Amino acid sequence: MSIVVTGASGQLGRLTVEALLARGVPAADVIATSRDIARIKDFADRGVVVRRADFVEPDSLAAAFEGADKLLLISTTTVDERVANHRRAIDAAVTAGVSLVAYTSMSHADRATTVLASTHRVTEEYLRERAVPSVMLRNSWYLENYTAQLPLVLRNGVVVGSAGQGRISAAARADYADAAAVVLTTEGHAGEVYELGGDEAFTLAELAAAISAASGKQVTYTDLPADGLAQVLTGAGLPAELAHVLVDADLGMSRGELFTASGDLRRLIGRPTTPPADAIADALR
Template sequence: MKIGVTGATGQLGRIVVEKLKERVSAESIVALVRTPEKALDLGVKARVFDYNKPESLAESLQGIDSLLLISGNELGQRAQQHANVIDAAKQAGVKWIVYTSVLRADTSTLSLAAEHLLTEAALKASGVPYTILRNGWYTENYTGSISGAIAAGALIGSAGDGKIASAARDDYAEAAAVVLTSEGNVGKVYELAGDEFYTLADLAAEVSRQAGKNIPYSNLPEAEYANILKSFNLPEGLALAIAGWDVSASKNDLFDDAHQLSRLIGRPTTPLAKVVADALAG
């Protein structure tokens, strides 16, 4: 039984490979990556795999039984990229595809949701058995800006009092590994989120507590937040997207209290305080 992991040298993919190695032999895992040299430290076989080169994908998937399709990071191109992978998987005889989607993709106002929904539809139409992991927000999406917030003396955003039930990448990676190595998951759609929720004001309070410095949360209009992000040299499209995601967070699109993630991994999800502490430790 061979398990292929796309994007295996990415932030999530690397952790998934490590979690899989705790459950199956390294020989049964294949890292599917654009640059195999970057996968040498993973301790598993690596094959060239580029979502944008559909003509070569099926060959790279030969012998793969189960495929974890980690969603790409090129916004606006992902639906086609994922369709390329799904078509190649069908051609190569892959028996099962597990896909990382986004929390409540069918009702979310997140701009990300549309491409995920298109991919989910392509999966369902492919005839290949599938499982959909609708991952909520990674806590690291917010804690990555902690050092900047401390330097500036404030945490900024446009999420208002929105409830954010995020979890650590480690939690989502473990869920993927559990699903890939256990029975009874085919055809299921999992809504995955953290056990506890917080607002950005709560996050600012936790940062303040751990940093020993008062870091208030400043809620800004969407356009103003986007302009500030652009002033940090973020591309305009990305700045607008991030500000828009915060507005979706204000509508509780990042909140879920079904606890499917902690049930899958058999433990509580990583507390916010732990991810903040890790971020502060550098």
């Protein structure tokens, strides 16, 4: 059985390859793909099969997926190119005859109203249209989306957002990677939709309080109107298009679109998810 992981040079992809190996999948049965295989040479050095795959080049996808039994399709990052990229990958998976596509979607993709969710919803629909045996891994936010901002947060003493009192079921990337590895190495997942999120949901005000407790520095949460948050983000150097997507995501959080109490992530990985306080403490070390 060979398992393809797309985007293996990315953070989630790398962690998933490591999780597969940790679960005892022989390195020769793992196919790690990237647009730039130099970035995953370390996997090749450990016996993992490394192949180039560029989502804008269908021929590269066909070659990368050849002989694959299962595929983890990690959603690509450029929002306005995502759907076309995913369709090419799904078409290549159909041609390769894969027995299962696991797709990293987004919380409540079937009903959430954000720009990000709409791209995932269309991808899910295309998987069903092509009648590909598939499983939806609807990931909530990453804890790392927040812990990566800790230096800036501590410097300014403030978490800013437009999420209001919305609760966010963020989890660590490693937790999502472990869940993907479980789905790829066990049976009975085809047709399932997993709403994945951390055990301990939080508001951004609660996040600020947790950062205060861990750092010993007072941090508060400032809830901004959408245009105000967009100005903060573009003022920090983010492109306007990305700022719009992030503001839109915060507004989705305010509507509860990144909250889940399903317990699916805990059940899949067989342990509690990483507590936000632990992720914050680790990032501060």
